[in-house]
Amino acid sequence: MIISASNNQVKEWRKLLMGKYRKKNGLFPAEGLRCVEQILKNSALSVTEILTDRDFSLSGLSIPGSIPIFQLSSEDFSSISDTETSQGVIAVCKIPAESSIEEITKTEGLIIALDAIQDPGNLGTIIRTAAWFGVKGIIFGTGCVDPFHPKVVRSTAGATGAIPYLKGDLKNILNHLERETREIFLLDGSARSESLGAVSTSKNAVIVVGNEGSGIDSELIKPSRKLIRIDGHSDVVESLNAAIAMSIALNTFSR
16 A cells, blocks of 8 residues: 655655664665665565655565555655655665674674775675675674665665674774684785785685775784785776775685
8 A cells, every 4th residue: 555655754764864863763765776676575674664756656566565655745755865866766674783793703604894984885885795795794893884874775786784794893893703713804905915816715704895095904904814915907006996806805705
C-alpha cells in the first residue's frame, strides 16, 4: 500500500542528511534505484520504509509487504534527496550495530582497516570492493568520513551493512589484532616498502590504507608490520587513489 507522507515525516527524513540526526535516530537514507534494489535483495539491512517521488514507478522493485511505501511530492522528495538529479527512490534503513573487537578478531578471513579516509566516494568504493572480495570485517579509524553518509552509501551500490564493522582508534585496535596473531600489512608507496608482488600473503591478514593526502599515520608503522607498495609508473603519476590501491591489494590477498 502506498501512503501519502505528512509534513512532519518529511521533516524527520530531511534531518537524516545530517550526521547528528542519523546517529540520534539510528537511521540513514540509501538513495538511488540500484542502491535500493541491492539493499532489498541482500537483506543485510533492516529497511523501515521506502520513499518515492510521485512520478516514480515501483514496477522494477521487489518490496516486501511489511515495508511501508510513502509517496512524496516532487518538491518534498527533492528536499530529502542528496543528489541534483534524483532517481526518485530512497530506502530508510536502520544503522547496523557495530561489532565488538572480540567479534572482529575471531572472524576468519581478510580484514581491512581505514586510516582517516575522508572522501565519501573513496570510502564507498572501498566498502563495495571489500564486499566483492569477501572481506570479513572493516575497521573505520578515527577521522574517517561517516560510513552512513548519503554519498558513501550511494557509492557502495548497496553493499552498506553487508560487512561487520568497527569504529575506533586504529592504534589500539591494530595492537589488539596483532596480539591475536593477525598479520598487519600497511599500504605505503615509498621505497622502504616491499613490492606487493613479492609479499607472502595471508587469508587472515589485516590490510591498512591511509589518508588520501598524508598516507599511513607514522604511529601505525612498526617493525612487526609489513609495508607494501603497488609498483607502477611513479614518474608519471605520483600515487594511486586510496580506493584503487585497496582494490589491487584485495585482489592479490584474496587469491
